[in-house]
Amino acid sequence: MKGCYPRRAWPSRCDNLSNTEPERIQRHNRAVRLAHGANAVAMIVLIATGLALGDDISPVLVAALGGHAVANEMHRLGGMAFAVALLLAAGLFHSPTRGLVRDLVYFRQEERRWPQAFLKCILSPAHGHTAFHNGRFDPAQRLILLLLLCSTALVAATGVYLYILPAAPQWVFLVAIRIHIYGAWIAIIALCLHAFAGLGVLHTHCGLLGAMFGDGTVPIQTARTLWPGWTQNKLHDLEGDSHGPPSHTPS
Ligand code: HEM
Numbered sequence: 001m002k003g004c005y006p007r008r009a010w011p012s013r014c015d016n017l018s019n020t021e022p023e024r025i026q027r028h029n030r031a032v033r034l035a036h037g038a039n040a041v042a043m044i045v046l047i048a049t050g051l052a053l054g055d056d057i058s059p060v061l062v063a064a065l066g067g068h069a070v071a072n073e074m075h076r077l078g079g080m081a082f083a084v085a086l087l088l089a090a091g092l093f094h095s096p097t098r099g100l101v102r103d104l105v106y107f108r109q110e111e112r113r114w115p116q117a118f119l120k121c122i123l124s125p126a127h128g129h130t131a132f133h134n135g136r137f138d139p140a141q142r143l144i145l146l147l148l149l150c151s152t153a154l155v156a157a158t159g160v161y162l163y164i165l166p167a168a169p170q171w172v173f174l175v176a177i178r179i180h181i182y183g184a185w186i187a188i189i190a191l192c193l194h195a196f197a198g199l200g201v202l203h204t205h206c207g208l209l210g211a212m213f214g215d216g217t218v219p220i221q222t223a224r225t226l227w228p229g230w231t232q233n234k235l236h237d238l239e240g241d242s243h244g245p246p247s248h249t250p251s
Contacts, residue, residue: 020242024210024217025234035089036212042082043152043191049075050184080163083156103136104146111139118204121225125203134229141197141226148190154183 028036052062052071065071090097110133117131118140130138137145158180165173200208204226207219223231 020239021220021235022238023220024207025220025223025231025238026216027211027218027223028216030216033212033216042078042085043187046075046079046082047184047188047191049078054181076163079156079159083160086153086156104142104149106135107139107142108133108135111135114139122202122204130204130225130228132228136227136230138226141194144190144193144197148187148194151183151187151190155180155187158183 048057048061049065049071051057052065053068053075055062062068062071065074110131113131114133117129118138121130133139135142158176161176162173162180197205198208198212200206200222204222206222208222208226210216211218220231223234
């Protein structure tokens with residue numbers, strides 16, 4: 001299996017790990033995987049029914065969804081439920097939500113070199129190597145996730161407005177519907193890029209799918225290539241854990 005490791009990412013203290021290093025590393029727990037899966041299914045249903053309403057998919061697919069009337073009801077009620085669930089999840093799990101937002105918006109100086117190095121690594125796996133960074137997500141992944149989550153939030157907010165449709169001048173309705181539609185197209189593009197990366201087609205992303213749609217682990221080589229600093233810290237923690245808790249001598 002090929003991968004591009006950032007050489008600078010491996011100081012000598014980590015060299016010792018290579019003999020005992022695990023083949024895979026835990027990335028996401030079961031609760032996160034279930035929430036992500038439910039969210040992905042909901043988004044796909046909302047996108048399909050939304051495209052059916054706009055006649056942007058073939059009539060055969062519209063008929064398969066039950067026709068315009070059924071697609072309309074599914075989209076309106078499903079969209080409202082999705083928006084409420086998003087708000088509840090963000091409120092109930094505010095600490096992980098804040099952590100996710102912080103990890104997504106925090107770009108570091110050192111990451112300026114990353115896009116060029118990553119491109120070189122994709123085009124020439126034997127010679128290129130990704131640049132070191134310390135983030136939980138790589139910079140490209142972060143940009144795409146930000147685009148996906150911001151456009152989803154905008155589409156959900158305008159969707160709730162269109163569902164309730166309070167009395168307001170007509171231009172407000174026109175602005176809301178345009179934001180809803182253009183925002184949905186941005187979300188669709190971002191989702192396609194996110195799913196393409198997640199499916200692990202690129203050699204740099206080999207085995208990534210398992211992180212969300214498998215046992216939550218990724219091959220160590222993929223983790224090293226995409227999130228070198230995160231992997232280094234995780235291995236260091238594992239090494240600490242394997243020594244077990246400090247022995248307790250009763251006095
Ligand atoms: C439909 C197909 C989808 C696939 C194949 C997919 C795949 C993946 C994979 C493999 C990861 C793990 C990446 C990593 O560990 O860094 C991931 C993470 C993530 N995905 Fe998706 N995803 C999909 C849909 C979605 C949707 C619809 C959303 C939201 C609107 C979404 C939001 C996220 C977020 C926020 C993360 C990071 C979670 C975290 O680390 O806390 N994904 N996805």
